[in-house]
Amino acid sequence: TAGITQAPTSQILAAGRSMTLRCTQDMRHNAMYWYRQDLGLGLRLIHYSNTAGTTGKGEVPDGYSVSRANTDDFPLTLASAVPSQTSVYFCASSPELGRSTGELFFGEGSRLTVL
């Protein structure tokens, strides 16, 4: 079972360029999330989606956008990257209410460096 797949695993990006981090899950989970993790800090929520067609802002949404056209995919876009967006990005998903243990399933992360 693939679970959650993130791509790319690593990327170096020039400041001002745009970038989309891809996230795909094959578990038919309704909810999906994007977190960023900076050195020495915990994970911070960027955006989330409770179900296909809906999205919401997390703790640090500025400079990022997301879309949820279908259940499986939840891409994160940086329209104009800045060096402060250098981070490791984790995508996660969780099952719907009623079938949930509350467990989040995480991908392996995408390491982004903005120069």
Place this chain on the structure above:
Amino acid sequence: DAKTTQPPSMDCAEGRAANLPCNHSTISGNEYVYWYRQIHSQGPQYIIHGLKNNETNEMASLIITEDRKSSTLILPHATLRDTAVYYCIVRVDTGRRALTFGSGTRLQVQP
């Protein structure tokens, strides 16, 4: 969601039990205690969760005090592969709400 407090770091000898404490004194009645760990730079991994009763699975045991203001995650026989950052999280179990991660406890298992 209630705030949690964990020690920043702990050491444990390989083969011994690792007991990781978590304080959540402001927990409310419908909030669950979750434990996750993050090994090196991998994505966080779910370990266990509970409401008021002690819980055990193949990975660990969770002991929650009677007043629910604190809990302890127990790894019964720590191995080098258990070296990781362990996060204690308190959350209402809606199944769709994101988790809020603190800075966790860095557990170093020593050979």
